[in-house]
Amino acid sequence: MGLKAVRSLFPLRSAEHVVRLFKTELDGRREPDLALLSIVLGYVEHLLTVRLRPSSVGSTCTFPQVSLELVEALKCRFESQVLSAVDVCSYAPGGRALVSRVSDVIWNTLNRSYNKDRAHIQSLYSYLTGTKLDAFGVAFSVVAACQVLGLSDVHLALSEDHAWLMFGPDGSETTEVTWHGKGNEDKRGQSVDSGVAEKMWLYLNGVCVRCDRPMEVACMVTAINPALDAHTDSQELCLLQQSLLWLLYDRGHLDKYPVALGTLADLEDIERTPGRPEPLVLYQQAITSAKRYYKNQHVYPYLYLAGYHQRLRQLQSALNAWAQATAVVQNYNYNREDEEIYKEFFDIANDIIPNLLKEAASVGEETDEGTEPKESGGGPCRPSALQDAWTFAHLLNFYDGICKWEEGSTTPVLHVGWANFLVQSLSRFDNKVRMAVTLLSHEVETDSDETRDLPEEAGEGRASRKKAAAVARRPSEENSSSVSKADASKADRPSSKAGGESPSGDKSAIKDKLARAVNDGPTVTLHSEKMKCMKELFVAPKLNTSAIKLQLTAQSQVQMGKRGKAAGADYGTVPGKRQRKTVL
Structure with missing residues (x-):
């Protein structure tokens, strides 16, 4: 919707204020501003997990204040960078060359010497303050840049471990804009059709999650990483993510997003929200979504459900x-x-x-032996x-x-x-x-x-x-x-x-x-x-x-057909199933 329409909501001093901002953007007449929301979420995540993290188990930290001046400065920097680097009039409207040019702008401004699978680098805040993004962050930033340019037909497409872009009047065109594993940079600009033809799980046989703007907001929220370390999550950030997912759930924006439903169910399993469905109901909704909209080609909904039963020792x-x-x-x-x-x-x-x-x-x-089980x-x-x-x-x-x-x-x-x-x-x-x-x-x-x-x-x-x-x-x-x-x-x-x-x-x-x-x-x-x-x-x-x-x-x-050198470990995957940790 834009910063002008929500200026009165700043500064943001609590999770409720952030939720109110998202509600205003989602319910407005214009589509939600991806850059604005990503900067706000990235800033809050950075402060709660890096700068203001609790000092010990059981302690809490004060919710950071998000000022209008900071958000406005970063948003203006992003818009000016995109608008000055891409001349839309020089390209055929809705063409692959234009989308590839936008992705090159993001790609070429990234820092070349950082660990790409580190945490908390999926937002525009990370990009604008440290020129660092993970694989999902690159794809999301390209979509946000296309929104700045007025390219309303460019949207995010998600599998369970990868992200790419779809564009064109009916969204039938696809292009790679980010990496997956090592040495796959040369795929940028190419269609994903070859991966679909090879029946790779990475491309879900073509039945990926096809996002609109509100679903791209859902992707942004699902991508929140509350990890303080390998074993502990931030309680404040988990509660914020949980509240935002319920906001999206109530508006039907998670109906076609099984991974987001599974993430919400996991959060509910940690701390219940009064008056909301049981976690098991949400896990089943994720499976139903995969069956109804994606021909039952998604694996993670079943893994979410299995993890729930595993925690209850329901073998x-x-x-x-x-x-x-x-x-x-x-x-x-x-x-x-x-x-x-x-x-x-x-x-x-x-x-x-x-x-x-x-x-x-x-x-x-x-x-x-007649003893009580432990x-x-x-x-x-x-x-x-x-x-x-x-x-x-x-x-x-x-x-x-x-x-x-x-x-x-x-x-x-x-x-x-x-x-x-x-x-x-x-x-x-x-x-x-x-x-x-x-x-x-x-x-x-x-x-x-x-x-x-x-x-x-x-x-x-x-x-x-x-x-x-x-x-x-x-x-x-x-x-x-x-x-x-x-x-x-x-x-x-x-x-x-x-x-x-x-x-x-x-x-x-x-x-x-x-x-x-x-x-x-x-x-x-x-x-x-x-x-x-x-x-x-x-x-x-x-x-x-x-x-x-x-x-x-x-x-x-059995000796198989010859194949090119395999890719290595994945870096910065799309928002998906994450490990359960202790919450501080």
Whole structure:
């Protein structure tokens, strides 16, 4: 709306004053002023996390006063810099060259010798006072600069780990304006179509969050980083972020922004706002948003929900949510630039799940000995979770999604580290629990449909993996792809028993399996070739851990098509899922 219309609101002396400023901008006749709001938020974040941080646990700091003179000076500097460097009349209206020129202005004025993944450098305040921005900050600053130039058709596009710009009358044109990882500067000015065609998670198969101006304000608020250090957050900044997100929520600006809904749910889980929905309701709203608007191609909503159940030590519910997350990620082909989501799943599979299962097992031992279980965090995992076949079914579904994700990829996902923790997790379940699960195989008629729309290199990779998998996999009947209560008519007759006997050698085993299917035992339909060929091992009376390790990792060694040098660690990702910390 502009600084003139809100001059009377300054100085800002409290979080309520900041919220009032945002409310005025969002409810005004003109679109909200991105530069103004980013400068204010950046200044407040800088003071609360860097200059006025609390001295000890339990102490608080005074909310900083935001003066009109400071904001006006920084805003005028930004506007004059953009207007003097870009002559809009020299470019075709709404063209790629004009947007690229604006991004060059921001890019070329950045400091070249700073750590790009440091905290608190995502706002225009950081840019104007220190010429430092992270990857999201660059993309956001370019959009703010385009707004200054009157380019109303240029907007922010977000995946779960990257940001780019969309423009044109219908927003169909896209261009890279920031980096992702190391050595990707040469992508600036290019369309994101190639990343979409490669089915990279980084580009969400083209179903990204397409922002309007109020949603860009929501991005700015979601990007607030309240971290004081690696373990502690600023209480004042968390409460400000929470209040601003509710302001946006009430106006419907978070309806199409799953990550913002997940962030709000996390904040509510820390400190509840009276009269507001429960955190679990917000997590479910984030999942509903992903399904309704983005074809269920977003992974983070399920990870938010899983984290909530994990904190409450609800093992089965957490595993179910993680399994749903891998059911989404299997729609992509793993690429080195998808390192952020790889690290998420690596930590889940090789740290979080094993520890939760270990805790559940230890609680069970204490209960058997007649002692009281020790409390841990949100309470101990129920020992009965390890005696429930559905817990085991969710674990298999989780790994099935990971293996399926690897199948179409030019880069292997699984290695021996994954295999070690898989067999450790499997061994937590009694053989009776494992044998209560019915495993089916989902068969695809041909490989042509899977490789038709892939780049040649990726298609060759998928074909080579399936060829290698076919050598080890036992033939099985075609079955439904759903995961549901077992149905005897869908039961999959194994071609051989785990002990190597003939399929006709013991018909009672098959009858027992069908009987379990008719009862309450869950059915898991496996989609990945690796898990299909191991399904008899999972439900065998005795786990053959060596065979599981071998088969899980052997196919990962298939030689894939040649590929360029991989990108390194990511720098300054878009506002997304952040770790929980202590709040001061």
